[in-house]
Amino acid sequence: MASLQDIGVAAAINILSAFAFLVAFAIFRLQPLNDRVYFPKWYLKGIRSSPTHSGTFVSKFVNLDFRMYIRFLNWMPAALRMPELELIEHAGLDSAVYIRIYLLGLKIFVPLTVLAFAVLVPVNWTGKALENINDLTFSGIDKLSISNIPSGSERFWAHLVVAYVISFWTCYVLYKEYKRIASMRLHFLASVNRRPDQFTVLVRNVPPDPDESVSEHVEHFFCVNHPNHYLMHQVVYNANKLEKLVTKKKSLRNKLKYYQNKYERNPTKKPTTKTGFWGLWGTSVDAIDFYTDEIAKLCKEEISERERVISDPKAVMPAAFVSFRTRWGAAVCAQTQQSSNPTVWLTDWACEPRDVYWTNLAIPFVELTIRRLIMAVALFFLIFFFIIPIALVQSIANLEGIEKVLPFLKSLMKTAEDLYIVDDKPQKVVKSVIQGFLPGIALKIFLIILPTILMTMSKIEGFTSLSSLERRSAGKYHLFILINVFLGSIITGTAFQQLHSFINQSATEIPKTVGVSIPMKATFFITYIMVDGWAGIAAEILRLVPLIVFHLKNAFLVKTDQDREEAMDPGSLYFASSEPRIQLYFLLGLVYSVVTPILLPFIIVFFGLAYMVFRHQIINVYDQKYESAAAFWPDVHRRLVTGLIISQLLLMGLLSTKDAEQSTPLLIALPVLTIWFHMFCKGRFESAFVKFPLQNAMVKDTLERATEPNLNLKSYLQDAYIHPVFKDDEFERRAIDEEENNPLVPTKRSSRRSSKYGSDISSETGV
């Protein structure tokens, strides 16, 4: 076990590297050349213009104003300065609520740290259990932990009381936060301007009708069953093939641009390319001509496909976006059952147009349940058996294995051997490097692509909006982290071995087994927090990958300002993988707050640093793809409560191994009360995240009728829910004009789209 000194060294290293990232960021962000990497949000909002346009030639690329370097940390107060209301206005409620998760961590753990250091650290320090054992080498950290209390001691009462205080404090803070966020959400929904999704309901599983087309059937059904409220509808086309063509065209246009730039810079040599795969083989041809032809061909194909989709009745999916005259009508339709068969005419709130995941709109009910079953089984195997394919890869990831699979590597090795003919040492070096490196790489690659795998699984499950896909994936990833990172670190062995030992252990034995190893793993988790939490967060702000990609694109693809805008990759908060990671820190904090309180300050530093960094990022960098109005909070709350219950059970297990079984009846009340607290919160707040109350709808409707009696809602909604590939310049332009002429119409979304999405789309379709 590591001593306090070892941890001090590790802390020093990590603080230094975090500091290095921060300094690098402070220098990079001041260079005008990087301005679009570190402030893309402002460009997208149209507020900031490129600093490279003015000044001397050198100052276009390097910032020579040395006074700015002195104040290199001034982004931190700047990030904290923006008030929350403005932040919501600027970055959306999703982002504002997301960083409140870090703030919640501070709210929970700062008072708990004070309490634990005031009560538990002295109690543990004077426990003297470890001093009596002479032949055991123990570190300072263990002296501060519960391990230092002798078995059956009366001192465990202190831990018991603190455990109660922790649970009640956590629940109190969680309750306050849930309440606050529910009211923020309702206030946000009440104050946002008119948006198409307020009037629109997504109808799925429209039953087939022998006499009518889907469109007619939808119209008749809603005319009959919502006679005074139905306004119009928009059927959903199966445009997946068309989308592929559009994507392919875009990549071809990038290549064309690359060769055109190359030719311009060096007009003496016409660039050539090969016609085969990735331009690696085939006959050589003139690159510019080749790609111009290809694009022209694709354009024709795209036009014919577009015609086919619109005219072919088979391309219409049995789903539609139905719009109503009033928000009240839409709220009613979204919350009620339409048909006596609950698997057809499924209605639900339409999400924002940009949040729709178009591919999944037409999955029938039975298929949906089968898909979910298969994915549940797949998730089980992924979590418990993911190590098997990786071990397989690792077993062939030695040189002999690779040579068998890829024979051409053998000749490569031969060449290498020929180069170093003196002796076979170099080959051995290469060999051992590859063999030492590859197995780790296989695991690392798996962990990197894991969120993508989970997202694909969620897509197969058939959710229809990006936001729900992210929420679902986050749930899966949380399970994976809980089992493979948290439990996997505490009990060594693969998840499957744990599973096997758990199902062969009694229900009371499991918390004991896990609980007893917890104090021993404190130093490991402290190191983990410093590496993943401190240095990882500091690396986040540096944005190394987007920085490099931007400069590469800038060098090869950018010609006009619009190209430069496209080359920007503001990124966004990737809820599906980042939120479960925060949950791990909450879990660690709750578990160790009683056992080894020394871990808490490290968690607090993580939450503080992350809060600052992400607040800066959402102000200056990230551009969210959609706005779900904090619909993810019930998930966050549930996982936090889960963490609390896990910590209570593990403490119970730990104490019962310490001859303090008499505490069990007192401790068992905690999970029961916590579960009740969860159900209470669910009943009290969850519907604010699922339903839209009729009262609020009515208020907004009435207000709108009073201020705009002549509103033409139909034309406003006409093209809102059209598959993005059908939207062309003309429509975009028209919509923006309309919105600009109408002062009450949302300006935020449209302006954002006009700058980024609008240009995207126009460049895609406007050949």
Place this chain on the structure above:
Amino acid sequence: MASLQDIGVAAAINILSAFAFLVAFAIFRLQPLNDRVYFPKWYLKGIRSSPTHSGTFVSKFVNLDFRMYIRFLNWMPAALRMPELELIEHAGLDSAVYIRIYLLGLKIFVPLTVLAFAVLVPVNWTGKALENINDLTFSGIDKLSISNIPSGSERFWAHLVVAYVISFWTCYVLYKEYKRIASMRLHFLASVNRRPDQFTVLVRNVPPDPDESVSEHVEHFFCVNHPNHYLMHQVVYNANKLEKLVTKKKSLRNKLKYYQNKYERNPTKKPTTKTGFWGLWGTSVDAIDFYTDEIAKLCKEEISERERVISDPKAVMPAAFVSFRTRWGAAVCAQTQQSSNPTVWLTDWACEPRDVYWTNLAIPFVELTIRRLIMAVALFFLIFFFIIPIALVQSIANLEGIEKVLPFLKSLMKTAEDLYIVDDKPQKVVKSVIQGFLPGIALKIFLIILPTILMTMSKIEGFTSLSSLERRSAGKYHLFILINVFLGSIITGTAFQQLHSFINQSATEIPKTVGVSIPMKATFFITYIMVDGWAGIAAEILRLVPLIVFHLKNAFLVKTDQDREEAMDPGSLYFASSEPRIQLYFLLGLVYSVVTPILLPFIIVFFGLAYMVFRHQIINVYDQKYESAAAFWPDVHRRLVTGLIISQLLLMGLLSTKDAEQSTPLLIALPVLTIWFHMFCKGRFESAFVKFPLQNAMVKDTLERATEPNLNLKSYLQDAYIHPVFKDDEFERRAIDEEENNPLVPTKRSSRRSSKYGSDISSETGV
């Protein structure tokens, strides 16, 4: 273990006693004097008139037509003859669906019995494992069970395949049944006549308003938020005290009537009573005068209380029945959230007026969740620790203990001693009888009052309709039976001991422990089925308790025909305790179908007999208190699926102790698939039992508008949801007149009420 012969003897005894009950029933039912006990349903419907009115004097009491005795079993075909549609018309959907549970048992188990006897019995019989063990006495039944297969035999494949067939067949039958009952329910709801609950929504937790009364607040809220649909509302009064007065008055009136009858029969002696508790002590007074005075006093009190409730704003509870112009409007309001605070303005379908449980209408949300938590904990203790208070009672239930608690018993014993002064033997006999008898009595009394305890717990939980109270209690009772009867019989020991051993056993160990004892308990359960199932069901049809009560009332209280009608106690299906008992038979059948198929025929006889008996009872006897349109079916389905999963897990445990562990991976797929099947059915059908689709509402509204354009809905709904104690003769009379004048208005409910409930109420209030 019992041999085949022992079981034969037990079967003979039980068949004989069942037969004796049936013969007694056949004779009793033909006596005109008992006509109202065995055919009350027909009296309540007004179709049958008393046979005691006509004929000779003797034939008024004894049936002398001997031909009828010969055909004494002809009630059986008669019970089966009524077609299902007529049955629904006659007894309501609840009853018709309830007896389909027995039919479902036949549908599941008849084919399974054929299969098991064709495949498993020969396989088991030729297994010869028990023949090899010489010193073990084994019976014929064990030879037919899985115990006869040697460990690790290949024959277990047969059991594995049969287990799959059983699961799939059960799921298939369950799916068909769920589908059928969902469509029956929808058809029933679509075809019933106009009823107040179709237009009405129960609103609870009306928030307090400083400026408005509850009534005004409700009216304003719904006028604003459902402007085109709101019609009227009816606030709920806290009439619990008034109800008590009414009940007390009714019991006094009964006493008065008793003394009046006594006086009429013997006019020479004026009956007297004592003024003290239960007429046991106090001064002697003239009984008729005394009770007349008391009733007069109570009447005054009742009138002043009635005034108080109506005029006092504090007697108005924050709840109301809100009625809408159309069924569509009510469906919308019931299914949507009204306010942004989801704990106020809670709306739900109003149940039928007679189904309302008035006392619970005003419980606030927070209190509700706390009550549920407390009841959940209480249920846990009730199930696992119920034996402790009973053991306590039993420990004082010996004579010494009783003498300490109730000293006057001592003198009683003394007197007994004095009477038998010869020696102290008789006292010992009395003593040993009491001591041998009381402990058993304590448990028996507990089991008899258990459904009442569970119902009280459900009432504390705060459900607002009798039907939901019954459903909730059934869930609790099912849990109790599952743990204390099923598991308690398999593993001897109290539930708490089981719990203790289970939480100290591993997850894989539990099914093994239970599974391995299952074959040994087959004979016990066969006897149980015969005693509880066969003889118990046959006793049900005899209605011994209502028979005796009716004749006692007839002798002392009845003067007029109306009195006689009141003395009838038709009873009703008590879903809360009878449904969980059926579930035990399903569970036994599913568990033993693979293990000991010989048990199946006994189950089939139970289901067949019970189907016939209960079909007869719902046609001739029971009068349901409410109609929930089979809202209980999702619960029945869920419990059946639970039973199926338990049987699969136990089989897995049993096989893994038989050296057939290789079957575990094959068997583990079964519970996974079954859980998926359950979720599929839930998604597919459950909403038909919870929601009312808008389409159906619209169809009925449109039809009604076309047939009755001038309907005055307001006057129809005016008094529908008034607390029963406020309804007086005048209203009742008016309502019935109105309904009779209007041909489309329901006749069934009103005629039923006019005969039974109407007379009840008029006699209560019309002093």
